[in-house]
Amino acid sequence: MDLNAARREPLTLPVSFDAADACFHGHFPGNPVVPGTLILGLCLEAVRGHLGRTGALRVRRFSFSRFAAPGAYELRLEERETDVLCTFSRGGTVFAQGRIEA
Numbered sequence: 001m002d003l004n005a006a007r008r009e010p011l012t013l014p015v016s017f018d019a020a021d022a023c024f025h026g027h028f029p030g031n032p033v034v035p036g037t038l039i040l041g042l043c044l045e046a047v048r049g050h051l052g053r054t055g056a057l058r059v060r061r062f063s064f065s066r067f068a069a070p071g072a073y074e075l076r077l078e079e080r081e082t083d084v085l086c087t088f089s090r091g092g093t094v095f096a097q098g099r100i101e102a
Helices: 036-051
Strands: 011-017 058-064 071-079 084-090 093-101
Touching: 011 036, 036 058, 036 071, 036 084, 036 093
Parallel strands: none
Antiparallel strands: 011 071, 058 093, 071 084, 084 093
8 A cells, every 4th residue: 555645635545455365365365365363454554554543552343344346445544623534546446444543
């Protein structure tokens, strides 16, 4: 993920997964799927690194609506009053979405 190529309001980050990456060797061979923990980890890293949230973060109501194959996606972070809405999507199709609270 290139955390430097971003635009604000909401913060939008390009994310790309290479099918040759080691995480796909066991998840699932012949039909690779991006692990949900990897998507969630990217959200947490972006909230800390780009939005400056420190300390313990709490994941709230995070859901995965579609399997994500290797390829290019977009991670969007919308700062709200009490949390950050994270949306992982491609071409208008949402694959995962949830909230992270500080």
